[in-house]
Amino acid sequence: MELGKRDVEKIVEEQVEAFEEALLERVRLVEPTPRTILLALDHSDQDSMATSLGAEIGRRHNAVIAVTGGFPDEMEEEARSYLSEASHRLREEGIDARTLWAPEKKSFDKILWAQRESGADILILPAPYFRDIETLGEDSIGTNLDVILARSPIPVLVIRNPGPEPEEVLDRIHLAIFDHTPPSQASAEWAILLAGGGRMDVLALVEEELVEMMEEALVSEGITEEDLEEGLIRSLVPLVSAVLRRCDDADIPCDVDYVTADLVDTITRRAGRRRGMIVLRGYEARDRPGEKVAREVILRSRAPVMVVKEPTRS
Amino acid sequence: MPETYVMAIFAAVMILTYIGIAYERIHKTTAALLGAGTAILLGVSLGLFPYGTVYDVLKDDLNIIGVIVGTGILVGITSRSGLFQFIGIKIVKATGGDKIRLFLYLNLLTFVFVSFLTIVPSMLIIVSLTLVACRVLEYDPKPYLISEAIVANSGALTTYASSLPNLIIGTAAGIPYVQFLLVSAPFAFISFALAYGLLRFFLRRDLGQKPSTTSLQEMRERVERFDEWSVVRDRTFFRRSGVILLGTIVGFAVAPQFGIGLDFVALMGATAALLLSGIDTDKAIKQVNWAIVLFFVGLFTIIAAVEASGLLEVVALAITDLTGGGPMATQGVILWFSAGASGFVDNIPVSATMIPIVSTMGQAGLSMDPLWWSVIIGSNLGGSITPIGSISCVIALHSLETEADTRVSWPEFIKIGGIIVAVQMVVATAYLFLLSTFNMIPTIPG
Numbered sequence: 001m002e003l004g005k006r007d008v009e010k011i012v013e014e015q016v017e018a019f020e021e022a023l024l025e026r027v028r029l030v031e032p033t034p035r036t037i038l039l040a041l042d043h044s045d046q047d048s049m050a051t052s053l054g055a056e057i058g059r060r061h062n063a064v065i066a067v068t069g070g071f072p073d074e075m076e077e078e079a080r081s082y083l084s085e086a087s088h089r090l091r092e093e094g095i096d097a098r099t100l101w102a103p104e105k106k107s108f109d110k111i112l113w114a115q116r117e118s119g120a121d122i123l124i125l126p127a128p129y130f131r132d133i134e135t136l137g138e139d140s141i142g143t144n145l146d147v148i149l150a151r152s153p154i155p156v157l158v159i160r161n162p163g164p165e166p167e168e169v170l171d172r173i174h175l176a177i178f179d180h181t182p183p184s185q186a187s188a189e190w191a192i193l194l195a196g197g198g199r200m201d202v203l204a205l206v207e208e209e210l211v212e213m214m215e216e217a218l219v220s221e222g223i224t225e226e227d228l229e230e231g232l233i234r235s236l237v238p239l240v241s242a243v244l245r246r247c248d249d250a251d252i253p254c255d256v257d258y259v260t261a262d263l264v265d266t267i268t269r270r271a272g273r274r275r276g277m278i279v280l281r282g283y284e285a286r287d288r289p290g291e292k293v294a295r296e297v298i299l300r301s302r303a304p305v306m307v308v309k310e311p312t313r314s
Numbered sequence: 315m316p317e318t319y320v321m322a323i324f325a326a327v328m329i330l331t332y333i334g335i336a337y338e339r340i341h342k343t344t345a346a347l348l349g350a351g352t353a354i355l356l357g358v359s360l361g362l363f364p365y366g367t368v369y370d371v372l373k374d375d376l377n378i379i380g381v382i383v384g385t386g387i388l389v390g391i392t393s394r395s396g397l398f399q400f401i402g403i404k405i406v407k408a409t410g411g412d413k414i415r416l417f418l419y420l421n422l423l424t425f426v427f428v429s430f431l432t433i434v435p436s437m438l439i440i441v442s443l444t445l446v447a448c449r450v451l452e453y454d455p456k457p458y459l460i461s462e463a464i465v466a467n468s469g470a471l472t473t474y475a476s477s478l479p480n481l482i483i484g485t486a487a488g489i490p491y492v493q494f495l496l497v498s499a500p501f502a503f504i505s506f507a508l509a510y511g512l513l514r515f516f517l518r519r520d521l522g523q524k525p526s527t528t529s530l531q532e533m534r535e536r537v538e539r540f541d542e543w544s545v546v547r548d549r550t551f552f553r554r555s556g557v558i559l560l561g562t563i564v565g566f567a568v569a570p571q572f573g574i575g576l577d578f579v580a581l582m583g584a585t586a587a588l589l590l591s592g593i594d595t596d597k598a599i600k601q602v603n604w605a606i607v608l609f610f611v612g613l614f615t616i617i618a619a620v621e622a623s624g625l626l627e628v629v630a631l632a633i634t635d636l637t638g639g640g641p642m643a644t645q646g647v648i649l650w651f652s653a654g655a656s657g658f659v660d661n662i663p664v665s666a667t668m669i670p671i672v673s674t675m676g677q678a679g680l681s682m683d684p685l686w687w688s689v690i691i692g693s694n695l696g697g698s699i700t701p702i703g704s705i706s707c708v709i710a711l712h713s714l715e716t717e718a719d720t721r722v723s724w725p726e727f728i729k730i731g732g733i734i735v736a737v738q739m740v741v742a743t744a745y746l747f748l749l750s751t752f753n754m755i756p757t758i759p760g
Contacts, residue, residue: 005708005712008438008708008709008712008713009712009713009716011438012438012441012442012445012709012713012716012717013717015399015438015439015441015442015443016442016445016446016717018399018442018544018545019399019403019442019443019446019447019540019545020446021544022403022446022540022541022542022544022545023446023450023539023540023541024541024544026541237544238544240543241541241543241544241546242543244543244546244549245541245543248543254549255549255550256546256549257550257592
């Protein structure tokens with residue numbers, strides 16, 4: 001004697017639903033193959049970390065590195081020499097590297113041109129933490145970065161701090177999943193690729209504010225906050241379980257946390273506490289501010305952030 | 315000794331309460347509290363005991379309540395980690411969809427889960443998994459759920475913490491955790507083997523013919539559709555709660571050597587689970603089944619009042635008279651009586667009521683050690699006699715009715731459960747007889 005029949009019915013119904021969900025169509029993750037890494041330097045303190053991280057990823061995946069920069073034309077001579085030097089250092093480390101100089105005017109156009117020209121699969125971009133804060137205001141990540149994030153079809157790895165060694169960054173990948181869209185799936189695919197040899201923390205997040213808003217709208221239907229939370233969490237389960245399955249196959253230790261909270265705050269806090277790199281889905285220029293989670297995370301995080309927008313090319 | 319009519323009144327209160335508990339016309343906790351209220355009123359008004367005695371009774375049973383609350387929180391947290399569901403799906407996939415293998419594996423899984431997780435959370439997981447697996451494979455879930463309901467009661471014998479009757483008797487009698495592994499756990503395996511063999515025989519028609527190779531291939535494909543990873547919510551959470559669960563089990567085993575109560579171990583395990591699982595404490599505590607705690611408060615009060623009326627002493631002496639005070643005969647009667655009563659009432663009130671009866675027999679000079687084991691084995695296995703005898707039967711059969719629209723009648727169930735329990739009781743009688751004869755029942759300290 002521990003439960004009434006009504007309790008039994010309710011719990012069994014929930015458990016049955018959970019097991020039935022285990023039968024849903026599986027999400028199939030594609031493995032990305034980074035052949036070319038584009039390194040867009042800007043002569044900041046972050047360049048050295050961007051270069052060493054690019055070199056490490058290049059080494060692990062046997063990729064070539066194209067070095068470019070969004071320098072203004074009046075600095076061309078100095079910039080070319082700076083970029084060549086960076087390429088030279090990479091070659092000395094045994095990485096196949098070359099320099100690209102874009103015939104464009106604006107910084108972001110130069111980088112986007114180099115990306116098309118090189119056929120790069122990842123773009124590594126230094127974006128110093130709180131740089132130009134006085135000129136641009138606290139809520140700005142910089143025009144260059146904003147445009148690149150909105151337009152770049154390939155994953156952009158943003159380096160915020162001249163921080164730890166690349167091995168340490170790649171040792172722990174924080175994958176943030178807050179919806180099940182093609183970009184989220186692609187971010188998961190890249191996160192698994194980068195986590196090889198390290199470990200992965202999956203943060204499956206439901207926006208607290210969204211639950212509150214929906215609850216207000218659905219209160220007349222008798223839907224509780226818990227039902228809503230559960231429903232929203234369940235929408236993430238197929239993608240998260242695909243990640244778990246793939247990590248299990250690849251022997252990557254992987255932890256999952258399903259959390260209902262403030263997305264940006266939770267992602268930055270978690271990564272800040274445990275170091276490593278954040279991977280999450282990107283956004284389009286036309287997206288509403290609330291959907292630009294990646295932008296806010298970059299603004300507030302000291303850890304490198306990889307933003308993935310387009311589905312992985314198989 | 316109070317007057318006979320007083321005993322008759324208290325007997326009526328107890329029997330009516332137990333009928334209320336067994337047949338759920340009103341909630342079991344309400345029935346127990348109503349019975350306790352009536353017993354207190356009668357006891358105080360008839361001058362049987364002062365009101366303060368109620369506090370003494372509850373004070374004596376605080377350790378049991380501590381163990382129940384502590385293990386309730388701990389098991390509640392652990393069972394929500396998703397790993398037991400994960401293991402369940404893995405096991406179902408390992409059957410390749412084969413009907414007979416599925417039957418064996420699900421029964422083994424039930425036995426193992428109940429041993430570590432107790433009956434309720436285990437049955438809720440396994441029954442749900444069975445229903446979904448049978449739906450996918452287009453098998454009738456009836457034979458599977460009937461067998462799970464029955465073998466769960468064998469699993470309940472494995473450890474001190476596997477079932478509530480074990481907790482009640484173990485705590486009241488001061489039986490060390492390790493003695494469960496020496497006495498009741500071996501019999502848990504024996505009773506499982508007996509139950510499984512008989513279930514295969516009784517349900518042979520329902521389990522049907524061996525399928526063709528083609529259909530086996532199709533069945534394998536169907537179970538392969540299960541994705542075990544979809545039920546895992548947090549691996550850190552599981553690992554931590556798994557470690558705490560194991561730590562608590564070890565704590566139960568070693569606590570008496572350090573003079574620590576098992577309630578302390580259970581509550582510390584619960585505290586560690588609350589602290590380290592990452593689950594919101596308010597939510598976790600809200601999910602403790604407080605109805606069971608109040609049910610115990612009511613139950614212990616009724617039993618204490620009935621004990622004060624002298625009725626249980628009379629029953630104890632009557633049993634001793636019936637058996638002539640012979641230890642073997644007495645343990646046999648206690649075993650069979652506990653099993654029979656558990657089948658029709660509920661094994662928790664039965665085991666709780668047996669505590670003062672066995673204690674009285676002990677005061678009369680009988681060795682109590684084998685009698686406690688008789689109550690434990692009888693009350694756990696007796697739950698399989700009827701559809702209401704134990705919570706495993708209630709969960710399995712009620713879910714079968716609501717989720718699969720299949721009703722199992724009392725005669726249909728008793729024909730299977732009753733015979734299995736009878737066979738298990740015969741073997742249990744022999745088992746306890748042998749243990750007693752060869753002095754293999756360890757002495758309970760204190």
